[in-house]
Amino acid sequence: MSYGTEQLAARLKAAREAKGLSQRELSALAGVPQSHISKIENNAVDLRVSSLSSIAHALDLELMLVPRKALPAVQSITRSVASAPIINAATQRELDRIRETVNALASHVSGANIDDLQRRIREITQIQSQIDPEILQKVRRTIESIESSGSNEAVNQAVENIRSLRNQLAHRAASHESPRAPRPAYRLEEDQDG
Numbered sequence: 001m002s003y004g005t006e007q008l009a010a011r012l013k014a015a016r017e018a019k020g021l022s023q024r025e026l027s028a029l030a031g032v033p034q035s036h037i038s039k040i041e042n043n044a045v046d047l048r049v050s051s052l053s054s055i056a057h058a059l060d061l062e063l064m065l066v067p068r069k070a071l072p073a074v075q076s077i078t079r080s081v082a083s084a085p086i087i088n089a090a091t092q093r094e095l096d097r098i099r100e101t102v103n104a105l106a107s108h109v110s111g112a113n114i115d116d117l118q119r120r121i122r123e124i125t126q127i128q129s130q131i132d133p134e135i136l137q138k139v140r141r142t143i144e145s146i147e148s149s150g151s152n153e154a155v156n157q158a159v160e161n162i163r164s165l166r167n168q169l170a171h172r173a174a175s176h177e178s179p180r181a182p183r184p185a186y187r188l189e190e191d192q193d194g
Helices: 003-018 023-031 034-041 049-058 070-082 089-108 114-127 133-149 153-178
Strands: none
Touching: 003 034, 003 049, 023 034, 023 049, 034 049, 089 114, 089 133, 114 153, 133 153
């Protein structure tokens, strides 16, 4: 096998593990037999484009042909995205349940408070950080309690709790980034007036 396929197999395996999926779970999502996924990850089989496409889609990845001249820009962008932590499966499930709960609540209650609550939930889901599913369960329970009370005070409290969580996550994500020296956007050629 070539170095290119070894590197591709390693990236697929890393993406699967980062999503918290087993080979069996990925098999169910991609429609590719688990034994074939194992062989692909161990670089023991030639990778077919159809299998690669199915697995990539299941891992929320896209395949595309990039002009060689644009490759450095694409690699730079993908490096910055790949270095961001990926939300694990349990956290994703809890975020989905929170969205469903808020949408159900929005069908019963309307107003600026509910719109603000929906906006705060979107903000949390956009932060690419590991969120503890237990914290999200507490948030969901708070939102579910709003359904029974229906009070604006309960909605405001939920909005405040979610805003606080969002700020904590944002600050945690910022503190984990490695500090870099600022780089100039461009450089002027130095004069050669010797």
